[in-house]
Amino acid sequence: MLDKNGIAKRIAREVKDGMFVNLGIGIPTLVANYIPEGINVELQSENGILGMGPFPIEGEEDADLINAGKQTVTLLPGSSIFDSAMSFGMIRAQKVNLTILGAMEVSENGDIANWKIPGKMVKGMGGAMDLVASAKNIIVAMQHVNKAGQSKLLPKCDLPLTGIRCVKKIVTELGVFDVLPEGGFKLVERAPGVSVEEIKKATAGKLTVEGEIPEMVL
Amino acid sequence: MLDKNGIAKRIAREVKDGMFVNLGIGIPTLVANYIPEGINVELQSENGILGMGPFPIEGEEDADLINAGKQTVTLLPGSSIFDSAMSFGMIRAQKVNLTILGAMEVSENGDIANWKIPGKMVKGMGGAMDLVASAKNIIVAMQHVNKAGQSKLLPKCDLPLTGIRCVKKIVTELGVFDVLPEGGFKLVERAPGVSVEEIKKATAGKLTVEGEIPEMVL
Amino acid sequence: MINRVVKNAEEAIKDIKDNMTLMLGGFGLCGIPENCIAALVKKGVKGLTCISNNAGVDDFGLGLLLQTKQIKKMISSYVGENAEFERQMLSGELEVDLIPQGTLATRCMAAGYGMPVIYTPAGVGTEIAIGKETRRFKFNGEEKEYLMEHAFDADFAIVKAWKGDTAGNLIYRSTARNFNPMMAMAGKITIAEVEELVQVGQLDPDHIHTPGIYVHRIFQGEKYEKRIEQRTVRKKD
C-alpha cells in the first residue's frame, strides 16, 4: 500500500525529460519532490508561471508570487510570468505535455469528477475543466476508495463531471491503472504488498487483469 | 482649393483632446503636424505603437522603430509597444477613437474602396479593412477627383470595397462633407475660393447643400 | 500624452452605481485592488455583479463586500475558503455562476480584443455545457467539440498593478499579474490602482503590460496589506 508520498513518487516516473507539466493541488503537488535528477521539466502553474520552483525559504515569501493553490512559491532561473489568458491559451493549444490532478471519481471511459458534491461542497472547478478538456496526457492521483469505503474507479461517475473521456492513467494507494481506449481499467502494477484480489474488491468499474501483474519497486 | 497640407490642417480640427487616433498613409500622416497645442492625443500605429512621435532627427533612425507605413519614427514619453494581435484587438474593441485614412472612392452610404484596382494594382489591404470595420469615427482624406478627372464621391463604389457604411466625414481639396446616415454627402464647408457650383460639378454622388455654406478659415 | 490620473480610490469609483457589473483583478488575494474594494465598502453601493476569479476570504478581498451584502451575483471559477460566501450561496441570498478559469480569462480577453464570442472545449459534456451552443472543430489535427462562450460585458474593470504612469500604462509584478491585464482591456471604464505612480517616460515602452489606452483612471493606492493566503515555506538546506 502506498502513502501520499508513495503515489507521488510513482507518478514522478511518468514525467519524462523535456516535459512541461501542470500539477494540481494535493498529492500532485508532491510529485515535484520526486522528479529524478537529470530529468529536466518545467512546471506550469495556471495562474501564470512557467518554471515554478520550490516553496521559499522561511522569511523570503513574496505575496506577489503564488501558485495555483495560492501557496507561496519561487521562480527558477529561466522562468517566465504571463497572464491568465495566455496561461489557458497554452493549455488549450496543448503546449503543456502532462497534467496530474486529483479526482473524486473516475469512470471506465476516462470521465473525471472532482469539483462538486451537490448540496455539500461547491468550491468551483478552478482551472480543472480547462486542463482536462485540452491536455493530451492526464494522470489522476487519488485514493482508491472514498471515506465511506466506496470505490472511486466506477463504471460511470455519480458526481457532476469535470471532463469526459480524458483520463489516461490512475495511480492510487493500491496500484497503477491505464484507462483503456475501449473503456475499462487495466491493472498495470500493484502497490507493494497489495494483492490483485484486494484491488479487484476495491474497484467497481470493469477491471482488466492480464497475466502476472508486477509489484512496483519504488 | 486646398493642397495636401491644407486638407491635413482642416482634418486636424476634428481631433479632440483625449483621443486615440490612427493615421493612415499619405495625407493622414500629415495631420499629426497640425494638431493644435493643448490638444493631447495619442497616435496609434497598427504595427504596435501607442504614443508615436515625429520622424527621428537625422542619424537617430532605429531600424526596430517604424510606423505602419514602414517609416522610421520615434516614441514619445508615455508610449507603449505591443504585438499586432493586441493592436488589432484594441482597434476591434473600439478603443481607438478616430481613424483617418485615404480612399480611392467613397459612396453615398459611406462605403469605401482603397485597396485594389483589378488587373492593375494589388498591393493588399494592410490594416485598412480592420480599421474601417471597427472604428466608430472614420474621416477620409482624399482628392475629390481621380487622375482621369472622375469624381471619387460616388453613388456606388466601382472598385472592390474595403468596408461598408463606415465613412462619417470626407475632406477633399474642395471641401468638407458629412456622410448622412440616410445616405448622401452633405456639404459642410467650402475650401477657400471654391464655389458650391464647382463642388456640385465634381461630385457624382447625391450632394445635399443646405443654406449658406461657409468657406473654411484655416 | 493623455493624463489619466485621479486623486484616490473614492474619486476613481465615484460613478459606480447600484446593480452595475464589475470586473475585479486578482487571483486569490494576490494582485487584488485593495484600495478600490475598501472604497466600494465605504460607498455602500449595492446589488453588484462581480466578475472575479475568486471571492476573497471572510475578512479580506471581495469577502469584505460579501460581509456587507453589497454583492448580488458572483461570476468566479473558485470560491473555496470563504464561510460567509458559502452561507449566502446556500441560503440563496447570493447568485453564483461558477465557470472554468480559462473560460473566465478568455471571456475577459474576448471583450478586450473585440471578439463577441470564443470557443473552448472546457466544460464539454459537463453541466457547464447545458444550454450552450456547441460545435465541432478541427484543431491541431484533432476534431472535437467546443462550447461557444460570450465576451463579458462589464461596466467597470478594477485592476491592481505594480507600477503605472500618468498616461495609464501598467506593469504588473510576478503572479500578481494574473487576470489584471485582460480585465483592464475589457472594462467599458477601467480603473487601475498602482503601488507606484510615475511620470510618463519612466517606464520602458517594451515592458508595458497594459497600454494606457485601456486605462481610464489611475491612482497610487496606499497601505497595501498584500495578505498571503497560504504561507508555505521550506527550511534552509
Added chain:
Amino acid sequence: MINRVVKNAEEAIKDIKDNMTLMLGGFGLCGIPENCIAALVKKGVKGLTCISNNAGVDDFGLGLLLQTKQIKKMISSYVGENAEFERQMLSGELEVDLIPQGTLATRCMAAGYGMPVIYTPAGVGTEIAIGKETRRFKFNGEEKEYLMEHAFDADFAIVKAWKGDTAGNLIYRSTARNFNPMMAMAGKITIAEVEELVQVGQLDPDHIHTPGIYVHRIFQGEKYEKRIEQRTVRKKD
C-alpha cells in the same frame, strides 16, 4: 530548465521540407528572421506556403525566397514595394492570399491560444467575405456582422527576437515585436533567432514576451543587416 539551443540557422531549419507551411515574423523588413531566410535560400527547399504580413523587397527579406522561386503561395496583408512579387503574381506563378492585417494577426493568435476559429468584422461586405460563414453578434452594445476565420495551421513558425535565453524565453525590441509573438505561439515547431542569446536567469521573468514553452529551437543569429525600408528623418530644431 529545458535547453532549446541549436547551433545555427542551418541546424534550426534542417527538417523544413518542400511544400511545408511556414509563418515568418516581421513587419516590412522590421523584425524579420534574416538568418533563417538566408538558410532557407541556401537549403533550396521549394513549394513553400509563407504566412507573413509582407513579402519583403526585391533583394531582402522574403524577396530573396521569391527570387529563387521557392515560394508557392503567400498569405499576407500587404505586398507592395516588390516588383518580382508583382511579376510572379500577375503571371500566375505565385498564389497570393491577401487578408486583412488584423485577421492575419488574430488567426495566428487563435492558433497559439487553442481557439479553432475567431470572429472579426474585418472584410464584411467585401470580396474577402466571399465563401465565408457570417454571423451577427452584439458587441459593445452594437449588433453587426462578423466573419468566421480559422486558426492558421503552420508546420513551422520562424521568429526573430532581440534577446533570448537558453530555455527559449524571448524579448523583442520596439516595433520589431509586431507579428513575432503570435507566430511564436502558433507554430507546431517554433524557431527563434535572437540578436543576443543569454543564459537562463539573465532575463527578468516579468519582461518575457514569449515564454520558452512556445520555442522549440533558439540560436544567436549573426550579421544582422536590419535594413530600413523608408528612412524618414527631420532636421534638428
